[in-house]
Amino acid sequence: MFKKKLTRREFLKYTGATGAALAASSALGPVARVFAKDKIKVPIGDPNYFKGMKLNYVQDTNWLHAPLFVSPHIEKEAGVSVGRDTVEYFKIGEGFSKIMPQLMSKKPKWDWIQFSPMFLGSFVSMGALEPLDPYLEKYAGTDEYLNQVMPAYREFYMKWDGKVYGVMLDGDIHLLHYRPSFFNDPELKKKFEKRFKKELKPPETWYDYRDTAQFFTEELKNKGIYGVEWVVNNPLFGWGFYYDMIASKGINYFDENMNPTIVNDDAVEALELFKEINQFAPPGHETMGIDETITYWQSGRVVMAVWWIDLTEFTAQAKPEIADDQASALVPGWKIGDKVVHRAMTLYNRIASIPKNIPQDRKEAAFYFIYRLSHQDYSTHYVADEYSGSDPFMKRHYETPEEYLNPDPLRGTSDLWPTNNGIFHKLSTAKNHLKAGYENVQVGYPQFNWSGAVEYAQSMSINFSKFISGQLTAKQALEKTADEWVKIVQKYGLESQKKQYANFVAGAKKLGYWK
Numbered sequence: 410m411f412k413k414k415l416t417r418r419e420f421l422k423y424t425g426a427t428g429a430a431l432a433a434s435s436a437l438g439p440v441a442r443v444f445a446k447d448k449i450k451v452p453i454g455d456p457n458y459f460k461g462m463k464l465n466y467v468q469d470t471n472w473l474h475a476p477l478f479v480s481p482h483i484e485k486e487a488g489v490s491v492g493r494d495t496v497e498y499f500k501i502g503e504g505f506s507k508i509m510p511q512l513m514s515k516k517p518k519w520d521w522i523q524f525s526p527m528f529l530g531s532f533v534s535m536g537a538l539e540p541l542d543p544y545l546e547k548y549a550g551t552d553e554y555l556n557q558v559m560p561a562y563r564e565f566y567m568k569w570d571g572k573v574y575g576v577m578l579d580g581d582i583h584l585l586h587y588r589p590s591f592f593n594d595p596e597l598k599k600k601f602e603k604r605f606k607k608e609l610k611p612p613e614t615w616y617d618y619r620d621t622a623q624f625f626t627e628e629l630k631n632k633g634i635y636g637v638e639w640v641v642n643n644p645l646f647g648w649g650f651y652y653d654m655i656a657s658k659g660i661n662y663f664d665e666n667m668n669p670t671i672v673n674d675d676a677v678e679a680l681e682l683f684k685e686i687n688q689f690a691p692p693g694h695e696t697m698g699i700d701e702t703i704t705y706w707q708s709g710r711v712v713m714a715v716w717w718i719d720l721t722e723f724t725a726q727a728k729p730e731i732a733d734d735q736a737s738a739l740v741p742g743w744k745i746g747d748k749v750v751h752r753a754m755t756l757y758n759r760i761a762s763i764p765k766n767i768p769q770d771r772k773e774a775a776f777y778f779i780y781r782l783s784h785q786d787y788s789t790h791y792v793a794d795e796y797s798g799s800d801p802f803m804k805r806h807y808e809t810p811e812e813y814l815n816p817d818p819l820r821g822t823s824d825l826w827p828t829n830n831g832i833f834h835k836l837s838t839a840k841n842h843l844k845a846g847y848e849n850v851q852v853g854y855p856q857f858n859w860s861g862a863v864e865y866a867q868s869m870s871i872n873f874s875k876f877i878s879g880q881l882t883a884k885q886a887l888e889k890t891a892d893e894w895v896k897i898v899q900k901y902g903l904e905s906q907k908k909q910y911a912n913f914v915a916g917a918k919k920l921g922y923w924k
Contacts, residue, residue, distance in 0.1 A: 448546075448547060448548055448549040449547055449548050449549065450549055451548050451549055451550050451781070451784075452486035452487065452781070452786075453486055453487040453777075454486065454487075455486075455487060455488070456484065456485055456486070456487070456488045457488050458486075458487040458488050458489075459487050459488040459489040459773070459774040459777065460488055461488050461489075461490075462488065462489045462490075462770075462771070462774045463489075463490050463491065463492060463495055464489065464490070464491050464495060464520040464521060464771070464774060464775055464778055465491075465495045465496075465497075465518055465519050465520050466491055466495065466496055466497075466519050466520060466521045466522065466523065467496070467497045467498070467499065467507065467508065467511075467519050467522050467523065468496060468497075468498060468499075468522075468523035468759075469498065469499055469500065469501050469504060469523065469524075469525075469759075470498045470499070470500055470501070471501055471798055472523060472578070472579065472759060472797075472798040472799070473796050473797055473798035474796050474797060474798075474825055474826060475578070475782065475788075475791045475794070475797040475798065475799055476491050476496070476782060477491065477492070477493065477496075477825070478787075478791055478794070478796075478797065478817065478819040478820045478826075479781070479782050479787045479791065479819060480492065480778075482787065482819065483777075483778055483781050483782070486781065487777055487781075489774040489775075489777055489778050490778075491778070493825075497519070501525075501645075501757075502645055504524050504525060504528065505524075505528050505531070505863065508522055508524055508528070508532075509531075509532075509535075509537075511764065512532060512535070512537035512538070512764050512765070512766075513535065513537060514766065515766055516766065516767075517764040517766055517767055519764060519767075520763070520764075520767055520771050520772075520774070520775040521761050521762065521763050521764075521775040521778065521779050522761065522762055522763075522764065523578060523759055523760070523761050524759070524760065524762070525757050525758060525759060525760075526565070526566035526567075526575065526758055526759075526760050526856075526858050527757070527856055527857060527858055527862040527863065527866070528858075528862065529566065529569055529574060529575060529760070529762075529858050530569065530858050530859030530860055530862070530909045530912065531859070531860045531861075531862070532574075532762070533569045533570070533574055534859075534860055534905070534909060536765060537764065537765055537766075538574045538575075538762045538763065538764065538765055539574075539762070539763040539764065539765050539772055539776075540572045540573065540574060541572075541573045541574060541575070541576070541762075541763070541776060542572055542573050544772075544773070544776040544780070545573060545780075548780070551780075554780075554783075554784055554785065555573075556804075557785050557803040557804050557805055558577055558802060558803055559580065559802060559803065559804065559850050559851075559853070560919075560920060561755055561850055561851075561852075561853030561854075561855065561920065562577050562580055562755065562758070562802050562850075562853070563577075564916040564919060564920060565755070565855040565858060565913070565916045566755070566758055566760055566855070566858065567760065568912075568916075569912055570912060574762055575760030575761060575762040576760060576761050576762075576779050576780055576782075576783035577758075577759075577760055577783055577802040577803075578759045578760060578761050578782065578783060578788075578799055578802075579758055579759035579798065579799040579800055579802065580718075580755070580758060580792075580799075580800045580801050580802030580803075580806075580846075580850065581717055581718070581755060581756055581757045581758045581759075581800060582717070582718050582753055582754070582755050582756075582800070582846060582849050582850045582853055583649070583650075583653055583715055583716065583717060583718075583740050583753045583754045583755075583756065583849065584715070584716065584717070584718050584720075584737040584738070584739075584740065584753070584845050584846065584849050585611060585612075585713065585714075585715055585737060585738045585739060585740050585741065585845075586706070586713065586714045586715070586716055586720050586721060586735065586736070586737050587611050587712060587713045587714075587735075587736055587737070587738065588709075588711075588712050588713075588734050588735065588736075589734060589735075589736045590734045591625060591629075591712045592609055592610060592611065597609060597624075597625075597628065600624075600628065601621075601624050604624065605620050605624070607620075609621070609624075611713075611736075611738040612713075612741050613739075613741060613742070613749050614741050614742060614743060614744055614749055615654055615657075615679070615682055615686075615741045615742070615743060616682070617741060618637070618686060618713070618741045619682060619685060619686045619689075621636065621712075621713065622636035622637035622686050622689040622690075622712075622713060623636065623689050624636065625637075625689075625712045625713070626689040626690075627689075629712070633710055634709075634710050634711070634712065635689060635690055635691045635705075635710060635711050635712070636689045636690075636711075636712050636713060637686060637687070637689050637690050637711065637712070637713045637714065638690045638691060638694070638697065638701075638702050638705050638706065638711045638713075638714045639683075639686070639687050639690060639694070639697065639702070639714070639715065640697065640698060640699055640702055640716075641687060641694070641695065641696065641697055641698075641873070641874055641877045642695075642696045642697060642698045642874050643698050643699055643870060644866075644867050644870050644871060645863065645866055645867065645870065646699070646756055646757070646866070646870070647870035647873055647874055648866055648869035648870040648873055649754045649756040649856065649866075650683075650715060650754075651679070651680060651683055651869075651873055652754055652854070652869075653715060653740050653752060653753060653754050653854075654679040654680075654682070654683060654743075655671070655675065655676050655679045655680075656752035656754070656854040656922075657740075657741075657742040657743050657750050657751055657752040658675045658676070658679060658743050658745075658750075659675075659745075659750070659924050660673070660675060660676055661913075661917060661922070661923065661924075662857065662865070662894075662910075662913070663894075663898075663910060665907070665910070665911070665914055666907065667898045667903060667906050667907050667910060669890070669891035669894045669895065671869075671887050671890060671891055672884070672887045672888050672891050676887055677883045677884050677887065680873075680876060680883040680886065680887065681883045683877075684876065684877055684883075687877060690711075691705055691710065691711065695877050695878045695879075696874075696878070702714060702716060703720070703723075706720060706724060707724050707727055707728045707731070709728075709731050709734070715740055715741075717756070717757075717800075718737075718800050718801075718842075718845075718846050718849075719800055721735045721737060721838075721842055722795070722832050722833075722842070723795075725832055725833055725838070726795055726832060729834075732833065732834070732838070733835055733838055735838070736838075736841050736845075737841060737842060737845030737846070738845050738848075739751050739753070739845070739848050739849055739852075740752070740753040740849055751849075751852045752852050752853075752854040752922070753849035753850070753852055753853055753854065754853075754854055754856065755850070755853040755854065755855055755856065756856050757856070758802075758856075759799070761779040761782065761783065762779075763775050763776060763779070785803055785805045785806075787819065788802070788803065788806065789803070789805055789806060789809055789812060790812060790817050790818055790819050791817060791819060792806050792812075793809070793812035793813045793817070793831070793832060794817040794819070794820075794832075795828070795832050796825070796826040797817075800846070801843065801846055801847075801850075806843070807843045807844075807846060807847040808843075809843075810836055810839035810840045810842070810843050811836065811839070812831075812839075813831055813832045813833045813838075813839035813842070814831045814832075814833055814834065814835075814836060814839060815831050816829040816830060816831060817829055854922065855913065855916065855917075858912075858913065859906065859909035859910055859912070859913065860901045860905065860906065860909055861897045861898075861900065861901050861906070864897050864900075865894060865897060868890050868893040868894060868897070869890045872886040872887075872889050872890045872893075873886060873890075
């Protein structure tokens with residue numbers, strides 16, 4: 410079935426520019442076959458094209474196995490592959506220290522790297538990554554591919570200074586997850602409406618979120634059920650759950666001159682409201698981390714959670730008895746004027762890039778592999794696969810809910826992926842999952858992605874956690890963060906930071922996120 414999908418594709422010929430043939434050289438390898446008036450058809454359809462080249466790569470341990478699923482298919486297309494013997498792994502949080510020495514080496518040992526775009530600015534600014542635009546130009550259909558990638562990912566995580574340096578592999582986005590059974594309970598609906606003079610439904614604003622969280626906790630706490638949960642204790646990601654709130658107030662990280670913009674009445678209001686809402690979370694809410702939020706959600710003891718999109722997926726796998734009592738919606742926002750403004754953090758994510766210092770023939774093969782790995786021909790299947798670790802990042806991904814019910818046609822089973830049964834067993838669940846993902850990514854707000862990203866994130870996360878635990882007031886936490894951010898700017902150099910941050914500003918203005 411999958412093979413037929415590939416062979417039925419129309420192979421496009423691009424006949425715009427005419428001119429002399431590209432100069433052939435042994436260093437260019439297969440590129441010498443390309444002429445200025447023609448683009449290479451995709452898939453290539455020649456298993457000898459890259460002469461059986463096997464690529465070395467590195468990835469984080471949480472991403473799992475998508476390259477290994479897709480490799481046999483790409484090898485049949487063009488003779489380039491990866492294998493279990495050519496991959497190295499790093500733990501999340503160790504990516505920068507693992508990858509940077511190899512990128513700066515004269516002879517990197519990896520042909521492509523998978524990493525969070527948090528590090529994109531650092532890697533590009535050091536001249537360590539290969540620009541991908543010339544490679545995209547060589548192949549037919551790349552405009553269609555780029556248009557498929559959701560703007561929040563394409564503009565912030567694939568591009569730097571107007572050039573493409575990475576291809577998307579995983580689209581992380583925050584969603585509002587909730588339990589429909591509680592919202593649909595007639596008795597609870599009546600009580601809520603009587604008390605708050607409004608309908609019980611997934612909350613649209615942050616104040617609605619507070620009211621709903623308070624109501625469920627006060628009504629259900631005696632049964633061990635709580636209205637809400639939040640990640641508050643994670644040095645790399647904790648800040649992002651607060652930034653869902655202030656980004657929807659229109660608060661960016663810095664102004665264009667790298668002055669922090671987070672110390673104001675709106676930011677204080679949001680932080681204090683966050684803490685108020687968090688009081689309705691389960692015991693230990695002052696120090697709750699990622700693992701604890703997963704455990705509580707999968708136990709069925711929490712009604713609402715702002716979390717990454719895949720919470721419903723791995724809960725459906727781990728706890729099938731509660732799989733269908735899950736739904737998702739837009740992350741709440743703030744009412745500004747006559748409308749509610751929403752922002753959802755695109756926190757972490759994964760892209761693939763090519764080291765600058767590897768040989769040209771390996772660059773060519775590596776680009777074809779990561780491009781095809783990212784391409785909708787394959788990614789449409791594996792974003793719905795329980796053993797891939799990838800979430801939707803293309804328009805097409807949100808339009809194929811049936812993929813979540815069916816076996817992945819890219820693979821069979823093995824010791825690494827022992828089942829292949831789909832994730833959800835109801836189409837309605839898959840449709841809601843993707844609808845909510847699509848709505849949130851349309852208002853997706855980017856993380857730090859320039860030099861110092863981890864330090865900025867850790868500064869805000871630590872001070873945010875200290876506020877939640879009562880060590881700092883809201884204003885003190887924000888002022889301390891701003892002071893630390895200024896020092897980080899100075900550490901990396903004001904002019905360098907302004908130049909890098911200009912990439913964020915350009916994307917934010919393009920997508921309407923800049924006041």
